[in-house]
Amino acid sequence: MTAQVLPLVLVGPVAPLGSGGPPSGIDKRPVPGPWRITATGLVGDAQADLRYHGGPEKALHQYPRDHYAAWASEIGDHPLLSAPGAFGENLATTAWTERDVCIGDIARFGSALLQVSQGRQPCFKLDRRFERTGMALAVQRTGRTGWYWRVLEAGIAEPGDRIELRARPRPDWSLARLIHLLYVDTRNRSELQVASALPELAESWRLLLCRRLRTGAVEDWSKRVAGGERGPEA
Incomplete structure (x- = not known):
């Protein structure tokens, strides 16, 4: 991977998702810098349901624009794919994907210091946003989820600042490998044991993997991707 990428920065308020839809902050739009980054994300950004969105372990969501062409080939020329922000990302970039x-x-992004904490677990609001049943499940199935950063040091980023990789403590644990374990190779005990012990992984994901090891059961994520109350994997 390249050591740095130049992001487009996006934020959004909470608003109804479609006509009569649930409140959501998924509609993110580019904003001019400078950007102030706190422990819970970008100043000016918002999330509707803080039980499952936002917070210190999901302060910033990054999504690769590299995936947009694949989505267009699969779902057609959807208007949301004409510009960054289709997936509610705060940081739209190219050259980094879940494999990288x-x-x-x-x-480092400006004076802020960030750390990758987890991948995204897509929810039914993507179906509402794209007006397409099964979109959230498709994001999960393809592994094109994007990822979250926690903020180790708050700071300010200016236009032209790049996200610069400074350290890689877990080079064997790409997001792609973790996503494969979470949704495909779900009962691989040796992988579960190693991943559940990664101290850099968000606590909710470590607890999820530990629960799998303890019970042998895989979570029911149908409610998360189809709507209604979130399941225990949230």
């Missing part, structure tokens, strides 16, 4: 980024990666 690892759990625990530390990066």
Whole structure:
């Protein structure tokens, strides 16, 4: 992977998702810098349901624009794919994907210091946003989820600042490997044991993997991707 990428920065308020839809902050739009980054994300950004969105382990969502062409080939020329922000990302970039980024990666963005904490677990609001049943499940199935950063040091980023990789403590644990374990190779005990012990991984994901090891059961994520109350994997 390249050591740095130049992001487009996006934020959004909470608003109804479609006509009569649930409140959501998924509609992110580019904003001019400078950008102030706190422990819970970009100043000016918002999330509707803080039980499952936002917070210190999901302070910033990054999504690769590299995936947009694949989505267009699969779902057609959807108007949301004409510009960054289709997936509610705060940081739209090229050159980094889930195969290039690892759990625990530390990066500098302006004066802020960030660390990759987890991948995204897509929810039914993507179906509402794209007006397409099964979109959230498709994001999960393809592994094109994007990822979250926690903020180790708050700071300010200016236009032209790049996200610069500074440290990679877990080079063997790409996001792609973790996503494969979470949704495909779900009962691989040796992988579960190693991943559940990664201190850089978000606590909710470590608890999820430990629960699998303890019970032998895989979570029911149908409610998360189809709507209604979130399941225990949230």
